[in-house]
Amino acid sequence: MIKLAIDLGSSMTKIYRADTNSGVVLAEPSCVAVVGEEERVKAIGKEAKNLIGKTAERTSIIYPVYEGEIVNMRLAAAMLKEFLSRIAIKSAALRRAQVLISVPCGISERALASYAALTEECGLKKVWFVEQPYLAALGAGVILTDTDPVFCLDIGGGVSNAAVISADGIIAGLSMNVGGNNMDANIISKISNNNKLLVGALTAERIKNEIGSLAPGALGTIVAEGSSTETCQPSATSVQAGDLTDCIRVYINKVLEYASEVLRTLPAEVAAIVNRNGVYLSGGIMKIPYVPQYIGSKLGMRYRVCEEPQFAAVLGGGVLLRDTVLLRHFAKVIEA
Ligand SMILES: Nc1ncnc2c1ncn2[C@@H]1O[C@H](COP(=O)(O)OP(=O)(O)OP(=O)(O)O)[C@@H](O)[C@H]1O
Ligand SMILES: [Mg+2]
Structure with a gap:
């Protein structure tokens, strides 16, 4: 039987196939390009993302799963159906497939119901919903027990999850x-203010991913292209990594504020274990140099970064799909 773990991330959808050795079978931007008032679908995934900021007025790019919530059901369904077709599984096999979907920690009943409606619309019949921190922990290779809680922190594109969990459940998160x-x-506003250059969202993301760093004295440089804010003409300027550090750090600090709230509510015994075990870090933002070190030093604890931080949740989904007992234990809703 086909087994799929799906992470409908705000930035990227990842699908992992657990019944074969295929591993991650899809990683595509979670966006759809639509045309006109009727929002006719023009492109999905990589092709749609590539259009960001380059289209004429009639085309817009929509992220149907925004900050962990399904904000546009029709387009979310079009996107997920297309991704499922790209991994070449026939619809009859999909109906029988076991599917695990990662959902944000502490998801509301209403938001969970939208995920259920989405999967039903996509013809998926056996679906489990599991809160992201369990999956990130399992994806990091943690063996969850009742007596050894772990602290997981994931920073993605639109959502961050912080939770202390054990086999018994989410203790705080x-x-x-x-x-x-x-x-x-x-980064867009910084470059606009400092360099008088307006860059697009795709360029800003590329700049962050290529030279973004929290390393003390970060040295990277990149040529950014866009339009001059003074002459409105096409223009380019050199951007230094050191100038962008604050753009990244301010949001890491924000996440850490929330994470500290979680830690403050822990019972003393759990706090002691978390202090000993440290924090497990995942999500694409952990790829930015020195972000993990910075988080570890701010929290004053040991840190471990998942081997493939962006894929931690789907890898953990794979672990669960291979272990039926654990799966039933962690699933939020079971649809037969
Ligand atoms: N090599 C890289 N260096 C820095 N940042 C990166 C890199 N690769 C991806 N990112 C960033 O990581 C973020 C996406 O991470 P991830 O895939 O974990 O998010 P997601 O699961 O799609 O979204 P969310 O969990 O927020 O719903 C984006 O901001 C992306 O630009
Ligand atoms: Mg994510």
Whole structure:
């Protein structure tokens, strides 16, 4: 039987196939390009993302899963159906497939119901919903027990999750609408103010991913292209990594504020174990140099970064799908 773990991330959708050795079978931007008032679908995934900021007025790019919530059901369904077709599984096999969906920590009943409606619309019949921190922990290779709680912190594109969990459940946790998208937006205003250059969202993300760093004295340089804010003409300027540090750090600090709230509520014994075990870090933002070190030093604890931080949740989904007993234990809703 086909087994799929799906992470409908704000930035990127990831699908992991657990019944074969295929591993991650899809990683595509979670966006759809639509045309006109009727929002006719023009492109999905990589092709749609590539159009960001380059289209004429009639085309817009929509992220149907925004900050962990399904904000446009029709387009979310079109996107997920297309991704499922790209991994070449026939619809009859999909109906029988076991599917695990990662959802934000502490998801509301209403938001969970939208995920259920989405999967039903996509013809998926056996679906489990599991809160992201369990999956991130399992994806990091943690063996969850009742007596050894772990602290997981994931920073993605639109959402961050912080939770202390054990095999018994989430002891304390929350998700917050803070992530890489905020950093990209901050980079746009910084370059506009400092360099008098307006760059697009794609360029800002690329700059963050290529030279972004929290290393003391970060040295990277990149040529950014866009339009001059003074002459409105196409223009280019050199941007230094050191100038962007604050754009990243301010949002890491914000996440850490929330994470500290989570830690403050822990019972003393749990706090002692978390202090000993440290924090497990995941999400695409952990790829920015020195972000993990910075988080570890701010929290004053040991840190471990998942081997593939962006894929931690789907890798953990794979672990669960291979272990039926654990799966039933962690699933939020079971649909037969
Ligand atoms: N090599 C990289 N260096 C720095 N940042 C990166 C890199 N690769 C991806 N990112 C950033 O990581 C973020 C996406 O991370 P991730 O895939 O974990 O998010 P997501 O799961 O799609 O979204 P969310 O969990 O917020 O719903 C984006 O901001 C992206 O720009
Ligand atoms: Mg994510």
